[in-house]
Amino acid sequence: MPTDKTTLGFWLYIMSDCVLFASLFATFAVLRGSEDIFSLPFVFVQTLALLISSFTVGLAFVTKKQNTFLILTLLLGLGFLGLEVYEFKNLMLEGFGPSHSAYLSSFFALVGTHGLHVAAGCLWMLVMLVTQRFYQLQRLVLFWHFLDIIWIFIFTFVYLFGII
Amino acid sequence: MSLFGLLTPQAFIHGPIETGAQIIVIVAVLVTVLAITYLGRWRWLWQQWLTSLDPKRIGIMYILLSFVMFGRGFVDALMMKSQQALAVGAPGYISPDHFAQLFTAHGVIMIFFAAMAFMFGIINLVLPLQLGSKDVAFPLLNSISFWLTATGALLLNLSLVVGQFAATGWLAYPPLSELAYSPGVGVDYYIWALQIAGIGTLLSGINFLTTIATMRGHLRLMQMPMFTWTTLGSMLLVIFAFPILTVTLALLALDRTLGFHFFTTDLGGNAMMYVNLIWAWGHPEVYILVLPAFGIFSEVVATFSQKKLFGYTSMVVATMLIVVLSFMVWVHHFFTMGAGADVNAFFGIMTMAIAIPTGVKVFNWLFTMFRGRIIFATPMLWFIGFLTTFTIGGMTGVLMSIPAADFQLHNSLFLVAHFHNMIIGGVVFGFFAGFTYWFPKFTGIMLNERWGKAAFWAWIVGFLMAFMPLYALGLMGVTRRLDHIDVASGLYTQPWAHWLFDIAAAGAAVIALAVLFQIIQIIVSIWNKHKHHVGENPWRSQGPEWQEPAEPLHERSARGVAIGAVAALFGFGLIWHIWWLAALALIGILLSLITLPKPEYAD
Ligand code: HEM
Numbered sequence: 001m002p003t004d005k006t007t008l009g010f011w012l013y014i015m016s017d018c019v020l021f022a023s024l025f026a027t028f029a030v031l032r033g034s035e036d037i038f039s040l041p042f043v044f045v046q047t048l049a050l051l052i053s054s055f056t057v058g059l060a061f062v063t064k065k066q067n068t069f070l071i072l073t074l075l076l077g078l079g080f081l082g083l084e085v086y087e088f089k090n091l092m093l094e095g096f097g098p099s100h101s102a103y104l105s106s107f108f109a110l111v112g113t114h115g116l117h118v119a120a121g122c123l124w125m126l127v128m129l130v131t132q133r134f135y136q137l138q139r140l141v142l143f144w145h146f147l148d149i150i151w152i153f154i155f156t157f158v159y160l161f162g163i164i
Numbered sequence: 165m166s167l168f169g170l171l172t173p174q175a176f177i178h179g180p181i182e183t184g185a186q187i188i189v190i191v192a193v194l195v196t197v198l199a200i201t202y203l204g205r206w207r208w209l210w211q212q213w214l215t216s217l218d219p220k221r222i223g224i225m226y227i228l229l230s231f232v233m234f235g236r237g238f239v240d241a242l243m244m245k246s247q248q249a250l251a252v253g254a255p256g257y258i259s260p261d262h263f264a265q266l267f268t269a270h271g272v273i274m275i276f277f278a279a280m281a282f283m284f285g286i287i288n289l290v291l292p293l294q295l296g297s298k299d300v301a302f303p304l305l306n307s308i309s310f311w312l313t314a315t316g317a318l319l320l321n322l323s324l325v326v327g328q329f330a331a332t333g334w335l336a337y338p339p340l341s342e343l344a345y346s347p348g349v350g351v352d353y354y355i356w357a358l359q360i361a362g363i364g365t366l367l368s369g370i371n372f373l374t375t376i377a378t379m380r381g382h383l384r385l386m387q388m389p390m391f392t393w394t395t396l397g398s399m400l401l402v403i404f405a406f407p408i409l410t411v412t413l414a415l416l417a418l419d420r421t422l423g424f425h426f427f428t429t430d431l432g433g434n435a436m437m438y439v440n441l442i443w444a445w446g447h448p449e450v451y452i453l454v455l456p457a458f459g460i461f462s463e464v465v466a467t468f469s470q471k472k473l474f475g476y477t478s479m480v481v482a483t484m485l486i487v488v489l490s491f492m493v494w495v496h497h498f499f500t501m502g503a504g505a506d507v508n509a510f511f512g513i514m515t516m517a518i519a520i521p522t523g524v525k526v527f528n529w530l531f532t533m534f535r536g537r538i539i540f541a542t543p544m545l546w547f548i549g550f551l552t553t554f555t556i557g558g559m560t561g562v563l564m565s566i567p568a569a570d571f572q573l574h575n576s577l578f579l580v581a582h583f584h585n586m587i588i589g590g591v592v593f594g595f596f597a598g599f600t601y602w603f604p605k606f607t608g609i610m611l612n613e614r615w616g617k618a619a620f621w622a623w624i625v626g627f628l629m630a631f632m633p634l635y636a637l638g639l640m641g642v643t644r645r646l647d648h649i650d651v652a653s654g655l656y657t658q659p660w661a662h663w664l665f666d667i668a669a670a671g672a673a674v675i676a677l678a679v680l681f682q683i684i685q686i687i688v689s690i691w692n693k694h695k696h697h698v699g700e701n702p703w704r705s706q707g708p709e710w711q712e713p714a715e716p717l718h719e720r721s722a723r724g725v726a727i728g729a730v731a732a733l734f735g736f737g738l739i740w741h742i743w744w745l746a747a748l749a750l751i752g753i754l755l756s757l758i759t760l761p762k763p764e765y766a767d
C-alpha cells in the first residue's frame with residue numbers, strides 16, 4: 001500500500017515541522033518585548049481568511065468540485081499573504097523592522113516562517129490546478145490545516161498577548 | 165554591489181600552510197578527474213553509482229564520503245596534536261587563527277561528515293535487509309539525502325580553496341560567530357554546509373522511520389533485530405532534533421546577512437539562547453550517532469559469543485529510554501552559564517539518570533558473553549575495545565555531570581578526553597566493527613583478519629596514548645583549543661606536562677599507523693579476492709540480513725545529483741552574497757521538485 005507510506009512520511013514531516021515552529025516560539029518567548037505596534041482588527045481579518053481557507057480546502061477534498069474550492073483556497077491564501085506583506089512593509093516603514101530589536105527579529109522570523117509555509121502551500125495548489133493532478137490533495141489538506149493551527153498559536157501568543 | 169558579491173581574487177590568496185592545503189585539494193580533484201577520464205569510466209560512474217537508487221550503492225557512496233572526510237579530519241587532528249606538542253612555551257608552527265580553523269573544521273567534519281555519513285552508509289546497507297525488504301520507503305528521497313550531505317561536504321572543502329572556514333569552534337557560539345567578530349565568510353561556509361547537509365539528514369530520518377514502520381512484512385516489532393531497533397531510536401531523535409539545528413543556524417544566518425539581532429551583544433540579543441538551542445540539538449546528536457553503534461555491537465557480541473543476545477526486551481526498553489532522556493540533559497554542556505543551583509541540579513541528575521539505561525546495555529552485553537564460546541575475530545575485538553574505553557568515558561562523563569565538579573572541568577582537556585572516549589571508543593569503533601562484520605555480506609570477501617587485528621591493536625594503543633594524558637592535563641588546568649601553552653603559565657615549569665603533550669602527539673602518530681593498517685587491510689583483501697573469498701555468511705550469523713542474498717536494484721534517477729548540484733550553487737551564492745545565483749538556484753530546486761514524475765500508485 002504505497003499511499004500509506006507517503007501519508008506516514010508526510011505525518012513525520014509535519015511532526016518535524018512542529019519542532020521547527022516550537023523552536024521559533026521558544027525564541028520568541030525568550031526575546032519578547034513590549035511594543036504596542038500591532039493592530040488587532042487587521043490581524044483578525046487575516047485570521048478569518050486563513051480559517052475560511054481551511055474550510056474550503058476541506059471541501060475540495062470531500063466534494064467533487066476540486067477546482068472551484070482549490071481556487072477559492074488559493075485566493076484566500078494569497079489574500080492572507082498580501083495582508084502579511086502589507087503589515088511587514090508598514091512595520092518596516094515605521095522603523096519597526098527586524099533590525100530594530102531582538103524582539104522584532106523573533107517576531108519577523110516566527111511570523112515570516114509561517115508566511116513562507118503558506119506561500120509554499122499556495123505554490124503547491126497552483127501546480128495542482130495547472131497540471132490537474134490531485135493525487136496529493138490529502139497531504140495538501142493536512143499541510144494546510146497544520147498551518148492553520150500554527151497560525152492560531154501565533155494569533156494568540158504573538159498578537160493577543162502582545163496587546164494585553 | 166558587484167556581480168560576484170563579496171568574491172574577489174583576494175579570496176584565493178592564503179598564508180603558506182593554507183596554500184599547501186589549497187593546492188592539495190585542487191591537485192586531488194584534478195587527479196581524480198583525469199584518472200576517471202583516462203580509464204574511460206565516466207559513463208559507468210554516472211549510471212552505476214551517481215544516479216543509482218539502490219540503497220546498497222547509496223550506502224557505499226556514503227561510506228566512501230565518510231572515509232574521505234575522515235582523512236581530512238584526521239589530518240587536521242595530526243596538525244593540532246603536533247602543534248600542541250611543539251608549542252609548550254613556544255609559538256609552534258601554526259598561527260592562532262589557522263589553529264582555530266583547524267579545530268573547528270576537525271570537529272565539524274568528524275561529527276557531520278565522517279561519523280554521520282558512516283552511520284547512514286551502514287543503515288542504508290543493512291536496514292532494508294534486516295527488515296526483509298529490498299528497498300527503502302522513498303528511494304529517490306534517499307538519493308537526494310545523500311547528495312545534500314555530499315554538497316555540505318563539498319562546500320566545507322571548498323572553503324580551503326576560496327575564502328576560509330569558521331574559526332569559532334565546532335558549534336560556532338555567538339557573539340564570536342556574529343558578523344561583528346567574525347567578519348569573513350568562514351562562519352557562512354559553516355552555516356550553509358551544515359544547513360544543507362542537515363536537511364539531507366532530516367529527510368533520511370523520515371525515510372528510514374517510514375521504512376521501518378511500513379516495510380517489514382510479517383516481522384513483529386519485538387522480533388526486529390537490535391540494529392533495527394537502535395536505528396529506529398536514532399531516526400526518531402533525528403526528526404525531533406534536526407529541526408532545532410535548522411532553526412538555530414537559520415537565526416544565526418539572519419543575524420549575519422540581514423542584520424537581525426537574535427544573538428548579538430546589542431538591542432536585546434541573547435547569546436545564551438543560541439547555546440541552549442544548539443545543545444538542545446547537540447546532545448540528542450551524540451545519541452543519534454551512538455545508538456546505531458550500540459545496535460551493531462549487540463549483533464556482533466551475540467554472533468561471536470555464539471549465543472542469543474541477553475535481555476532483548478530490556479535492550480529495547482533501554483534504547484527507548486535513552487531516546488526520551490536525551491532531550492532532557494542538554495544544559496550539562498554549560499552548567500557554568502549561571503542558570504542557578506536548581507536548574508543545574510535537575511540537569512545533573514537527569515544526566516546521571518541516562519547512565520542507567522546505558523548501564524543496562526553494558527550488563528546485557530557482558531551477560532551475552534558470559535558462558536559463551538567467544539570467537540575473537542576482528543569485530544569482536546572492536547567490541548571489547550569499545551566496552552572498556554566506553555566505560556572509562558562513561559565514568560568521566562558521570563563525573564562531569566556533577567555541576568560543582570564541572571565548574572572546574574568545563575572546557576578543559578579533561579572534557580576533550582571524555583568526548584573522544586565516547587566518540588572514538590563508542591561510535592567509531594562501532595562503525596569499524598559493523599564495517600568488518602557486514603563486509604562479506606555485500607562483497608563475498610572477508611577483510612583480512614591479520615591486518616584487521618593489527619589495526620585494532622594500533623588503534624586502541626594509539627587512542628589511549630592520545631587521550632589518557634589529556635585527562636591529566638585537564639585536571640592540571642589546561643583548557644581546550646589552546647594553540648600554545650604560555651611561558652607565563654605555571655604549567656610550563658612542570659616538565660612532565662610537556663611529556664604528556666608529547667605522548668598525546670605520539671598517540672596520534674600511532675593512530676595514523678592504525679589507519680595505514682586499515683588501508684592496507686582493504687587493499688590486500690580486495691587484491692587477493694580469491695584467497696579471501698568466503699561466501700555470504702562466513703560468521704554463521706543468525707540475523708535475518710544474512711539469510712537472503714542481497715540483489716542489486718537497477719532503478720536510477722539523476723534528480724538527486726541535480727538537486728545536490730543546485731543546492732551547492734545556492735549555498736555558494738548565499739555564502740558570498742551573490743544573490744542572483746542563490747535566487748536562480750532556488751528556482752532551480754523548486755522546478756526540479758515541481759516536475760517530479762508522478763509516482764506509479766497515483767492514477
Ligand atoms: C582520530 C583521532 C582523533 C584525534 C587525534 C583527535 C584530536 C583532537 C584534538 C587535538 C582536538 C582539539 C582539542 C582542543 O580543543 O585542544 C579535537 C577536538 C574535537 N574533536 Fe577530535 N580527534 C580525533 C577524532 C575525532 C572524532 C572521530 C570525532 C567525532 C566523530 C572528533 C570530534 C571532535 C570535536 C567535536 C572536537 C571539538 C572541536 C572544537 O573544539 O570545536 N574527533 N580532536
Ligand SMILES: [Cu+2]
Nearest residue numbers: 447494496497
Ligand atoms: Cu550532552
